[in-house]
Amino acid sequence: MSKSAERKTQKKQAADQADEATVAQKKTKGNKTTTPRAAQKTAEPPKPEPPTTATPDDSPAIVVFAFRMTRAERDELHAATGSAKASRFVKAIALAGARGDMKAIQEVVDEIHAPRQ
Numbered sequence: 001m002s003k004s005a006e007r008k009t010q011k012k013q014a015a016d017q018a019d020e021a022t023v024a025q026k027k028t029k030g031n032k033t034t035t036p037r038a039a040q041k042t043a044e045p046p047k048p049e050p051p052t053t054a055t056p057d058d059s060p061a062i063v064v065f066a067f068r069m070t071r072a073e074r075d076e077l078h079a080a081t082g083s084a085k086a087s088r089f090v091k092a093i094a095l096a097g098a099r100g101d102m103k104a105i106q107e108v109v110d111e112i113h114a115p116r117q
Helices: 003-020 037-042 071-081 086-099 102-113
Strands: none
Touching: 071 086, 071 102, 086 102
């Protein structure tokens, strides 16, 4: 086999070995670390991170707030509000309660118990 063919075979084997396992670094004098030349050639340079766009704190970012309930509780909620209005009802009650707005809570409750037309 010619020297150039041997080199190609060695390079291919080194690349295969680098893919199969992490290249172990060898410690040398002075706490320097070295890696085999084949691994140095096949290692890709780190890609630059894309610029992050910072969102200002005053922007109205939408988040999810969830809690658990039994199926029976969910069914009772949907029966009282209608399936399309249950989330809106829960959100209104929770925010009114957090604000201490008892009048708003009473209005929301009265709205779902009003006779349906």
